[in-house]
Amino acid sequence: MSFIDERKALTREKRLSTLSHFDGTLQSLDDEVQGTEIKQRIRTLTQSTYDEILYALQVLSGIEETAIVVHGAVGCAASVLYQNRQRTVHWYSTNLNERDTILGGDEKLRKAVIRAYEEAHAKVIFIVGTPVVAINNDDVNSVILELEEEINARIISIPTDGFKTKAPVTGYDIVLHGLLRYVVDRSAAEAADRQDFINVVTLSENNENVAAIVKILRDLEIPFQLLPQFANVDNIKRAGQARATITLNPDEGGYFAEELEEVFGVKYIRTSVPIGLRGTRHWIRKLTAELGVEDRAEAYIEQQEERAQGILHTRLLDGHSVFLDIDLASAVHFTDFVEKLGGRVSGLAVPFIDLENRTNLNKLGSLEKSIPVVIANGQLYEKSNVLQKHKADFYISLNDQVSFAAQLGSIPISLKQAGILGYEGIAQFVRLVEQSKDRQGSYGLPDQNSLYKASWLKKSSNWYVKQEVK
Template structure:
């Protein structure tokens, strides 16, 4: 049965038994996630982290001809400030106040919808939910039904609430569910000669690299939902197949397109590192029957990389990797091949789908540090200090704590990390940052006595 039969997407905890609280080693993590369900843990002390509303808002803000209405207080609406560098991005806030939480905010929502339509003339309007509206249980659908016929464009509710899940990637699922249910065309009988490249969190640099590869191999494509438009999302059901850049984020969309609309899902690895990119391209080539062209492309890229990448650039360096679980094995193998020692990793969550990624880490020691959590800088700082980490490699923002513990920070933000180009960029970045090792250590944010404590003292087994 398709999940689209549900009114809204289930949280990752309910759908896939997602775990976002763990601190131990690789062996223990594999053991704890090997059953039919994953035992839940809680943190009695939790540091800053994103929620699913922020994740949903982030991907919606890249749909170029849509408008977003944040239905909540002005503080919740402030999540749009971070996207001000996007010229095609339009967002509004209903600015609910105490009176609206008692009497209802329907009038303000109607006013915001009409204003967005009159000012921006979007092809779709998304209404993002917030805690205030979720707690009050406001009747958003009645406003949508009343105004959709009047303005003649889809008005789509995104059922986020900001507190029912500890796994923020649920926000991508919620967006996916609404797009499939209310925007994607139901006419799936006629397929066209293009592939959906599914992207949710990737920077434009990574998406551009993959797009360049597809163009060089003469593969027609469209990218969605990130950096797409409303018409492209509607066409998703007409694609010949779909491929996902990061399966733990976009597999929900690919599987539902396959089950409901008959769009074949090409299951691949994340195109990170030489091996990951090679496997990514070979899976697509097998589906399209273009193996010879792709193998020739891969061989050429391997030759070029061998001339620019120094294999022992990470010799005697200890590295901590803080990325999505679907990317850990690719980065860990890349850094190992470059002569480094990966002593630990951190990821936001592990669930019944992406736990298979743990088996790909069999080349790492069983004692490798494993932290599962959204945010949690103290836990990471604790391990960085105790293990004298040289390089902290992260795709997340807010990594200054690692510098305070003596590690050099390599951030993937606004850098190419996908494809063969990504291997070259990462290797060159490593060479550039080596000279900063140990030069800019600042005073730690944590007292030495605090860091002597176990990093997982507040991660507890959940009692039902």
């Protein structure tokens, strides 16, 4: 069912019954997510985490020839300083003050959009919503309608608000929805034949990971365009003319790929995340089968796997337990990867589970059903508790801020800036494990001051996870 005619993307909770709060075992989670709807839970103690505004800002910062207007208080645009480190981002804050929260910020919004157009020469200007304008109900669409007659740029509302979803990944959907609805060229897609390139959807992947996938595509001589990260406006416009779409993470890019398939007739090549030998092999095979170049792929896979075996045979994780803090789609092949290195996944934390990705639980068959599973974005206090009770030799996370695990006796590895995708990812991850193991995970003096009380670490870790009462 297509959602393209909806004014905005539905939250993940509404669309897929997404669950972001859970603490139990793999078995109890499996039981929990059966049925047509997943029961929601809440936490009565929380720590700050990414919200959908941050996810939206992160991905919008990566689109060329565009400008971002963050319609809110000045702090709502603060994280773009971080994105701006590696690429030039044109961003504006409407810098709403108390008076604007009472009388509305339309005039400032108008000014910001005009400035973005005149100064950044943006082809597309995104207006990112924030709590202030969501509560105030500022009429963003009127400003857009009015200004689109004045300026030669597409103005797109990104109606994020920071409080309607517990799943920040909704931020990706909101951005992708805006791109599908207002940028991807429908007429060209209907009229023209398919062109000889594929869409590769990338959202959260860091540069190392994207570079690893680009290398594979180049080696296999497959024409492609990356989007929305690394794309320019024309790339996005012609997404509907591609031969096919493939994602680097179906839980993030699947929304875009499915809509492209349904509305524009672009084949969606459904794959898993290209992690480790098995994941990468699976990804390449599915892709090349669709494009009819399997022969090229087999020789390549063989050659790359032979090379990778030379690294994997060291079995660096032999006899070691690993607590994985990673999204569920990636966990499937990452678990396999860890096992190839001789390790055993002894605990799992994932940001969400939903009606679509719950099938991944069946692919984690090698894991013991009794291992602890936490579903949370962040919530380090709870993960500390779990790690205290279920000691793991390694704590491997896709996130930053991993040092807390060292206080609990694990060797922390952050994959925030490291590569794990494709064949390059195998080598990089192994090197990272090797180095971390050598220094037993700690940098110099171990931090002895735990932020958390000893009494908390003795309690049940799910103490603050409750059934939601509606």
